[in-house]
Amino acid sequence: MRRRNVKHAHERILDASGLVILDPLSYKGKYQSLFGNTNPIHLEIGMGKGKFIIELARRNPNINYLGLEKYESVLIQACDKLKDENLPNLHFICFDANHLEDIFDEKEIDKLYLNFSDPWPKTRHAKRRLTSEMFLKKYQSIVKEDIEFKTDNKGLFEYSLISINNFKGVFLDLSVDLHSREEEIITTEYEDKFSQKGPIYFVKFKL
Ligand SMILES: C[S@@+](CC[C@H](N)C(=O)[O-])C[C@H]1O[C@@H](n2cnc3c(N)ncnc32)[C@H](O)[C@@H]1O
Secondary structure: OOOOOOOOHHHHHHHOOOOEEOOHHHHOOOHHHHHOOOOOEEEEEOOOOOHHHHHHHHHOOOOEEEEEEOOHHHHHHHHHHOOOOOOOOEEEEEOOHHHHHHOOOOOOEOEEEEEOOOOOOOHHHHHHOOOOHHHHHHHHHHEOOEEEEEEOOHHHHHHHHHHHHHOOOEEEEEEOOHHHOOOOOOOOHHHHHHOOOOOOEEEEEEO
């Protein structure tokens, strides 16, 4: 995700405190109380500008959504999309997924989405890929049900399949051309851009 130097991103995030969880460490094990119900909680890691998770939240009021993004300058662009709209089933968190276990309790998340994660093409950076075995271990601890992963990057997709397989994950669904399916697909910002240029790869799995 290209990061623009968004002016006053930090101050603006503080202003969006109803939408953004400013102290996620204190919510570990308590997200249901934040939403005020016992509905399932779905998480997107690396949500970017938020198009995907905002649309899911609009369509599914009985599911609670959390969007996690590392950079304030990116997250604020998602907040801007909700200036005139209140979605009680959606909150954002500005946090690095490397420390997921600090903000989520065991099996606190029902479903996880990873969309167009950064490919980190150099081998020495492989651990940073959000589908590395190091991350799968974290997801195994916090995610109760399945994980969905979409990417336009063939190399990252192949790497992810091997990583999931090595981790003894169970494959539930897979496509090497998701957009050829005759079903409505809720897209992300990256997906809108890259589906013009080539296929979108998709895998759904359980750990
Ligand atoms: C390539 S962009 C894709 C954004 C969005 N999912 C989409 O499909 O349009 C990847 C996003 O993941 C975020 N990201 C990368 N590593 C992360 C991490 N460790 N924790 C949280 N977010 C991360 C980046 O800041 C960036 O916004």
